Amino acid sequence: MPIHDVSYQRWQGRRTDVPPAFIMAMAQLRLAIRRRVVRIVLLLSGLFVVAFIGMLYVETTPEDSAVAVLKQVPFIRLDSTSMLRFLTWQRMLHYVLCLAAGVGYIARDRRAKAVQLYLARPVRVQDYILGKGLPLAVLLSVTTWVPALILILLKCLATASLEWLTQEPWLPLSILAYSALLVVSLVSLTLAISSLTTSPIMAAVMLASFFLFVPLLAELFRALTRNDTWQVLSMQASLEQLCHWLFDARLPHDFSPWSALFALALLTTVCLLFLMRRVRAVDIVGGG
Amino acid sequence: MGFHVENLEIQYGRHKALDDVTLRFESGALGLLGPNGAGKSSLLRALLGFVRPTRGTVSVLGQRLAGDMRPLRRRIGYHPEDDVQFPGMNGLSAVALCGELSGLPRSDALQRAHEILYFVGLGEARYRPADSYSQGMRQRLKLAQALVHDPELLILDEPTNGLDPRGRQEMLDLVRELAHEKGINLILSSHLLPDVERVCDQVALLHRGTLVRSGHLDELLRSRHLTFHVRVKGPLEAFEAALLADGASCDHTPRGLLEVRTPAAGAQLVFDAARQSACQIRQITPVRESLTEMFASSVTGGAHADS
Numbered sequence: 001m002p003i004h005d006v007s008y009q010r011w012q013g014r015r016t017d018v019p020p021a022f023i024m025a026m027a028q029l030r031l032a033i034r035r036r037v038v039r040i041v042l043l044l045s046g047l048f049v050v051a052f053i054g055m056l057y058v059e060t061t062p063e064d065s066a067v068a069v070l071k072q073v074p075f076i077r078l079d080s081t082s083m084l085r086f087l088t089w090q091r092m093l094h095y096v097l098c099l100a101a102g103v104g105y106i107a108r109d110r111r112a113k114a115v116q117l118y119l120a121r122p123v124r125v126q127d128y129i130l131g132k133g134l135p136l137a138v139l140l141s142v143t144t145w146v147p148a149l150i151l152i153l154l155k156c157l158a159t160a161s162l163e164w165l166t167q168e169p170w171l172p173l174s175i176l177a178y179s180a181l182l183v184v185s186l187v188s189l190t191l192a193i194s195s196l197t198t199s200p201i202m203a204a205v206m207l208a209s210f211f212l213f214v215p216l217l218a219e220l221f222r223a224l225t226r227n228d229t230w231q232v233l234s235m236q237a238s239l240e241q242l243c244h245w246l247f248d249a250r251l252p253h254d255f256s257p258w259s260a261l262f263a264l265a266l267l268t269t270v271c272l273l274f275l276m277r278r279v280r281a282v283d284i285v286g287g288g
Numbered sequence: 289m290g291f292h293v294e295n296l297e298i299q300y301g302r303h304k305a306l307d308d309v310t311l312r313f314e315s316g317a318l319g320l321l322g323p324n325g326a327g328k329s330s331l332l333r334a335l336l337g338f339v340r341p342t343r344g345t346v347s348v349l350g351q352r353l354a355g356d357m358r359p360l361r362r363r364i365g366y367h368p369e370d371d372v373q374f375p376g377m378n379g380l381s382a383v384a385l386c387g388e389l390s391g392l393p394r395s396d397a398l399q400r401a402h403e404i405l406y407f408v409g410l411g412e413a414r415y416r417p418a419d420s421y422s423q424g425m426r427q428r429l430k431l432a433q434a435l436v437h438d439p440e441l442l443i444l445d446e447p448t449n450g451l452d453p454r455g456r457q458e459m460l461d462l463v464r465e466l467a468h469e470k471g472i473n474l475i476l477s478s479h480l481l482p483d484v485e486r487v488c489d490q491v492a493l494l495h496r497g498t499l500v501r502s503g504h505l506d507e508l509l510r511s512r513h514l515t516f517h518v519r520v521k522g523p524l525e526a527f528e529a530a531l532l533a534d535g536a537s538c539d540h541t542p543r544g545l546l547e548v549r550t551p552a553a554g555a556q557l558v559f560d561a562a563r564q565s566a567c568q569i570r571q572i573t574p575v576r577e578s579l580t581e582m583f584a585s586s587v588t589g590g591a592h593a594d595s
Contacts, residue, residue, distance in 0.1 A: 008407050008470050011400060011438035015362065015391030023388045031376045108375040117374065117433070120336055120366040121389040122358035 020123045024131025025138070028105065032135055037100040041093050045143040052078065052086055052151050060158040078155050080168050083148055083175060084247040088240075090143050094186060095211055097143070102136035102190040103207045104200030106279070111198040115279060125279045129272070132194075133187045140186060145179035174246040182239055185264045189235070192271035195278040211236070228254035232263045239264070289314055289350050290441055290473045291335055296344035298330045305330035307497045309344075313475070317467035319484030319505075320477040321583060322494035328477040329369060331494070332445055335475075336366060349441055362391050365439030367430045369446040369477075373418045379405055379425075380414040383432045390437035397436065404432045408462065423450040427459060435466075442466065442474040448483055456483075463487050481583055493583060514554040515575040517545040522567030530561035547575070 032038050056078050109115050109132075118128050152172060156162060165171065193207045194200075214234055221230035231237040231253050238260035244250065245257035290313035298306040306327045320328045333339045334346050337357040346353045351360050374382045380401050387397030405414040408428040413421070418429060427447060434442055447463065448456045464487045466472045478484050484491060485505070492502040501508060520527055524546070528538050531548060534557050539547045550557045555572065562569050 008435070008466060009403060010470070011392070011396070013392065013396050016393050017391070018388070020389050023385070027374075027377070027381070027385050030381075034376075112375045113368075113370045113372040114374050116338070116368055116370070117372045117386070118389070119338070120361065120364075120368070121386065122361045122391065123389055124358065 020121065020127045021130035021134060024118070024123070024128070025134035028132065028135040029138060032101045032139065035101065038097065038139065041096050041100065042139070042142060045090060045093050045147070048086065048089060049147040049151070052082070052147075053154065055082070056151065056155055056158060060155070078151060079164070080171050080174070080247050081249065083151075083171060084243060084249055086148060086151070087144060087175070087178060087243060091236075091239075093143050094140055094182065097139050098136065098186055098190040099204045099207055101139060102187065103194045103203045105132045105136070106191055106194040107197050107200045107203040110195070111200075125276055128279055129191065129275050133191055136187050136190060137183050140183045141179065144182060145175050148175045148179075170248075174248075178239075178243050178246050181242055181261075181264060185235065185239070185268050188268045188271035188275070192274050192278075195275055229259065231255060232259045235264070235267065289347070290316075290318065290475070291346070291348045293331070293334070293347075294345050296331070296334060296346060297342045298327075298334055298339055299342040304497055306334070306341075309494075309497075309499045311492055311499055311502055313473075313490065313492075315473050316490055317463075317473070317488040318475045319488035319491040320475060320494065321479070321481065321484055321491055323479060325496070326494040327497040328479075328494055329445060330497075332366075332443055332475070332477055335443065336361070336364065362437065363440045365434035365437065365442045367434040367442070367444045367447050369449065371423075371426060372430065373421075373426065375419070376417070378415050378417050379410055379421070379429055379432075382418050382429065383414075383436050386433040387436040392437055400436050400438075401432070404436050407435075408432045409458065424452065424455040427451055427455075431459070431462065440473065442472050443477075444474060445477045446479075447476070448478065448480060460486050514550050516548045516550070516555065516558055517541065517571070517573045517575055518548050518558060518569060519545055519571035520562060520567040521570055522562075523565055524567070526565035527561055527567045530564045531558070534561060536561070545571070 059077055106115075109118075115128070118131075119125070123131070149172060152165070152175075156165065189210070190207060193210065194203045196206065197203050215231075215236055218231045218233040218237065221233070222228055232255050237253055241251055241253050241255065241257055241260040242264070244252055245260075251257070292312045294310050296306055296309040296311075297304065309327070309331065311331075320331065322328050330339065334341055334353075335348050337353050337360070348360060349363055353360070374385060377385065380398075383401035383405060384394075384397045387400050388394055392400060402411075402414070405411050408431050410425060410428050410432065413425060418426070421429060427450065431444075431447060434444070444463065448459050451459055460483055463474065463476065467474050467487060467489075474487075476484060476487055489505055490503065491505050491508065493500040528546070531538055531550075536548050536550045536557055538549075541547050548558055555574075558572060559569065561567075
């Protein structure tokens, strides 16, 4: 293979100031969407949206229509309760997304020693973490607040009125707040676990164990001490509690939503601090 | 200016990787030489701001390393020693991503990536997943990633590692072209002396974390002592005695020549000895000491000094 096909040319262009985290995120998203499992999860999430659009159609159809009889079915109604249901049903998909896509991001980079390749560029550690977190945040957003807000918008268009929304004016904000909590806590946890190992499979096993065994442990402590507060240890229980609180629904657990918020904030902070240490130390400082 | 380090000390725990190193590199091609563990990679890491010096100062491209390193890193290209790659990407995407991260607009980064991949000889393989590249192709890919943003300073850490003789030759040709024809300042870290001798015009010899020698290659090779191959007609024993008396040393080569190593006086001493011993000089050829010989003598000298 001849090595000199063209000679080296100097570049005379003008450099841009696009944030490196955005560039990394776009590159990572392009890779993530190529994965079949990610596409399947997004498709399943899309099916939920289609089902809810069907509900919306039934809800807004005239009384004399053939499908109007379906209006008698209690859950065929787009309101805060159905939005809560929509987001709760999606939760399993969020975990699958974290396991299938997010948990491999840093583990794969560590295995391929790509961290130093990034950090030799004008990329800071926080840019790197943000660049790895953003793609997962986008994927999670596509299954949370984006379709939920689209459904609200569709209902507004279908009813040609904002009257129903004035009865629950906090609904869009609740959706955004819950989604933000879910996305930030899940992304930071997934990346922190991803940075623990160089094997994406091992990282996925660790994250799955966290999702499975921490709630079991919390349940065990609750049973032993007969105190519901232990359930705050479970990320899923905390998210569920906050979700119901934000949507003004009956709380499923017997602990304060503020405790859940504190637990999630603590988990996120610990994960981010841990990530800053891991990405700084790994692959860069080695032997002389 | 390429870089300037002064009284640089880097310590990992109790291990001192670099100890009081002062080195200045203005422009051209600098070879960092030294056996494994000499501190070459630590020096490169310090230049890139990956490690904080325990003591001393580091300036790269006229800018002292402190605070935000991002503007400086846009001007530096780095070819790491490790087998590194962006997982899951093809060659083109990996190089274009490096360009974008260094501030090139996306369209320019893509165009440059195509050009550079052709330049390093990966033009035909640019759409293949980088994971499937051979060792030699990965080295070329790393060079392309280091070059895509047209750096002012190129740092190459063992670029010929794992290459077959032909690949090594081609890689060195590329690097030599960059340094001597394209005017890119580069630092080549290697333990392979012929590589450095072929590409670089300046060298810095590191041994056990200290700088043993540094300077322009020609001057370093000339400065130690001058060696000549001499053929004379006349009383050879008297000629040798005259040389020894003037402080030179002699050896007989297998080709029947006399190898004369002189102190600073050089060829004049040989002519003086010939005049004194009434010999005719029929041939006198200066012999250039190889970098390998200089390296060996410097390192041995350093080792002796240590003991």
